[in-house]
Amino acid sequence: MRTRVAVVVSALAVASLAATSCDNDEPEPKITLTGQALMDPNNCLPCHDEQFREWSSSMHAYAAEDPVFVAMNKRMLRETNGASADFCVGCHAPMALRLGLTKDGSNLAELPTAVRGVTCYFCHAADAVEGTHNNPIRLADDGVMRGGIRDPIASMPHRGAHSPLHDRESPESSTLCGACHDVVTPHGAHIERTFDEWKNSLYSQPGQLSCGKCHMDGRDGPAALVDGAPVRKLHDHSMPAVDVAITPFFGVEAQREAVQRLLDQTLVTKLCVKQTPLGVVADVTLDNAFAGHEFPSGAAQDRRVWVELFAYRGGEVIFSSGAVEDRKPAAALEDPNLWLLRDKNFTTDGRETHLFWEAARVEEEQLPAAVTADPLDPRFIHSVTRTYPLPAVPDRVTMRVRMRPLDFDLLDDLVRSGDLDPALLDKIPTWNLASGTREWTSEIGFARCLD
Numbered sequence: 001m002r003t004r005v006a007v008v009v010s011a012l013a014v015a016s017l018a019a020t021s022c023d024n025d026e027p028e029p030k031i032t033l034t035g036q037a038l039m040d041p042n043n044c045l046p047c048h049d050e051q052f053r054e055w056s057s058s059m060h061a062y063a064a065e066d067p068v069f070v071a072m073n074k075r076m077l078r079e080t081n082g083a084s085a086d087f088c089v090g091c092h093a094p095m096a097l098r099l100g101l102t103k104d105g106s107n108l109a110e111l112p113t114a115v116r117g118v119t120c121y122f123c124h125a126a127d128a129v130e131g132t133h134n135n136p137i138r139l140a141d142d143g144v145m146r147g148g149i150r151d152p153i154a155s156m157p158h159r160g161a162h163s164p165l166h167d168r169e170s171p172e173s174s175t176l177c178g179a180c181h182d183v184v185t186p187h188g189a190h191i192e193r194t195f196d197e198w199k200n201s202l203y204s205q206p207g208q209l210s211c212g213k214c215h216m217d218g219r220d221g222p223a224a225l226v227d228g229a230p231v232r233k234l235h236d237h238s239m240p241a242v243d244v245a246i247t248p249f250f251g252v253e254a255q256r257e258a259v260q261r262l263l264d265q266t267l268v269t270k271l272c273v274k275q276t277p278l279g280v281v282a283d284v285t286l287d288n289a290f291a292g293h294e295f296p297s298g299a300a301q302d303r304r305v306w307v308e309l310f311a312y313r314g315g316e317v318i319f320s321s322g323a324v325e326d327r328k329p330a331a332a333l334e335d336p337n338l339w340l341l342r343d344k345n346f347t348t349d350g351r352e353t354h355l356f357w358e359a360a361r362v363e364e365e366q367l368p369a370a371v372t373a374d375p376l377d378p379r380f381i382h383s384v385t386r387t388y389p390l391p392a393v394p395d396r397v398t399m400r401v402r403m404r405p406l407d408f409d410l411l412d413d414l415v416r417s418g419d420l421d422p423a424l425l426d427k428i429p430t431w432n433l434a435s436g437t438r439e440w441t442s443e444i445g446f447a448r449c450l451d
């Protein structure tokens with residue numbers, strides 16, 4: 001693929017840092033960081049320590065370490081006899097693949113960390129996106145680190161340039177993220193559609209919000225720790241969302257807190273308890289008010305969002321829905337009223353599967369994204385309401401909106417096939433979204449909704 005740089009693996013490890021010293025007294029710019037040394041994130045730390053630390057705690061840095069990824073990749077290779085062997089690593093360890101250091105990801109653990117995961121170089125060497133899914137990113141491999149700064153100072157040890165693909169003020173920047181955040185399986189199922197969803201939403205319209213506007217918070221500061229570096233807009237590289245590291249990893253605690261904070265603010269919800277001619281009901285409304293795509297998005301085949309509702313009378317539970325136990329898959333709950341948001345994947349012969357490389361067709365249930373900012377447009381309201389029939393008049397109703405990045409139907413299966421360490425299952429979070437936690441009591445009365 002593209003220019004294949006012949007790499008001597010050890011050269012990455014011994015890339016000379018002395019040559020990239022930050023307090024270089026020499027007046028004229030010296031380009032000392034080139035070739036393989038530019039591919040190693042550790043060589044960016046001396047000057048871009050903030051971007052380095054944030055990235056080091058991101059799922060991009062974790063993409064090839066993730067034990068669930070490793071387990072699924074291993075199983076995919078075994079069960080498909082190596083057909084489409086490079087499918088997964090093409091996004092989870094793109095440098096390793098493009099440098100020819102791996103063919104199928106089976107040797108990732110032996111490769112230097114510099115080529116595992118979605119690295120600095122992979123994003124910053126990109127100069128074109130030649131499609132909409134499955135990582136069609138072209139690398140220039142010309143030693144230029146592309147970013148959002150129009151006039152990078154001359155004292156860089158590498159070359160630098162502004163690029164609309166890397167400037168979150170430009171809508172094109174979403175195509176860089178979207179290149180990987182949109183996955184079509186070898187059998188043609190569009191299993192991750194984040195980019196497609198964004199394109200069809202309000203947020204891709206002129207003057208609206210690119211991926212980076214929401215996922216890379218801006219702040220002021222020097223972009224590099226060198227003398228004379230001016231104040232720039234810096235962009236957060238930690239990109240938390242739903243998924244977290246489940247093995248020891250840099251900044252895991254902060255990652256969990258950041259995910260919780262974001263999820264708490266994502267939805268707007270409403271709970272109404274009403275008397276109707278047909279009896280008492282609870283109406284639950286979920287509005288995907290703040291995500292720039294559907295919710296959940298991305299790996300929605302493994303992701304689960306559900307509503308838990310309990311109705312009480314005199315301290316007794318008279319109705320429940322979505323009462324998913326710890327360590328039990330949400331989809332296994334026998335509950336005719338269960339409101340479960342997720343994708344379901346099906347094979348070519350119509351069998352449901354969570355081994356997504358087998359998927360030929362997807363059924364989706366997600367909360368839609370905003371498509372218009374015009375309140376007079378009938379499509380303005382995009383919230384979804386479910387009605388729960390209650391067997392009797394309650395005196396208290398509680399509600400929670402819960403989410404798992406991955407659920408135990410997939411994870412238990414990977415443990416059974418011997419690909420995943422069962423000890424990791426305890427590390428899988430179940431998030432409660434603050435905006436979805438509501439409690440109605442009879443004092444509030446039937447006339448008012450909780451929102």
Ligand code: HEC
Pocket residue numbers: 020021022033037038039040041043044045046047048120121124145146147148149150151152153155156157158160161162163222223224226229230232
């Ligand atoms: C010796 C210090 C130093 C090292 C090491 C270094 N850089 Fe830089 N880098 C700079 C300076 C200085 C700038 C310009 C900052 C400015 O103009 O505000 C810069 C700018 C950048 C930009 C922005 C370019 C633009 O025009 O938007 C990117 C991207 C970048 N560096 C990536 C990297 C990566 C990736 C590494 C590691 C492989 C790295 N740098 C290593 C000093 C360094």
Ligand code: HEC
Pocket residue numbers: 059060062063064066069090091092094118122123135176177178179180181211212215216239240241242243244298405
């Ligand atoms: C080379 C492919 C690639 C590119 C380009 C890319 N990503 Fe990612 N991204 C990934 C992979 C792979 C993961 C998941 C890693 C894992 O969970 O194992 C991920 C994870 C994420 C997550 C965390 C998802 C979660 O569930 O927690 C966010 C947010 C994210 N990326 C946003 C972005 C944004 C914004 C951009 C553009 C600036 C971008 N990505 C560019 C491949 C990519």
Ligand code: HEC
Pocket residue numbers: 041044045048051052053055056060118119120121123124147148149165166167168169212216223232233234235236237
């Ligand atoms: C998923 C893609 C991606 C990865 C991985 C990534 N960056 Fe960036 N980086 C960006 C984008 C996009 C911007 C520009 C945002 C803007 O200006 O709107 C950026 C901006 C920068 C800048 C300019 C200053 C700033 O904060 O805007 C520097 C320096 C930088 N990155 C360094 C790094 C280093 C060092 C690493 C690895 C440790 C890294 N990046 C990993 C996408 C990435």
Ligand code: HEC
Pocket residue numbers: 174177178181194195198203209210211212213214215240241242259262263265266290291292293294295296297298299303
């Ligand atoms: C208007 C703001 C906004 C825009 C634009 C946006 N996102 Fe998001 N994104 C969110 C919010 C809010 C969430 C949910 C909160 C969370 O996951 O922590 C989210 C969640 C995600 C997730 C986690 C998947 C999940 O299950 O929800 C990924 C991956 C992601 N976004 C990637 C992207 C990419 C790629 C783009 C551009 C194509 C993009 N986002 C555009 C706000 C935005």
Ligand code: HEC
Pocket residue numbers: 066068069072073076087088089090091092133134135179180181182183184192242243297298299300302303356357405406
């Ligand atoms: C086109 C790029 C792309 C390809 C190909 C790809 N992934 Fe991913 N993968 C991503 C992105 C982006 C995310 C993050 C999505 C999110 O969190 O919403 C992700 C997330 C994941 C996750 C964590 C979230 C989850 O539960 O699914 C696992 C595990 C994973 N991928 C495994 C694989 C395996 C195994 C393959 C090959 C069969 C594969 N991926 C192929 C881009 C890709």
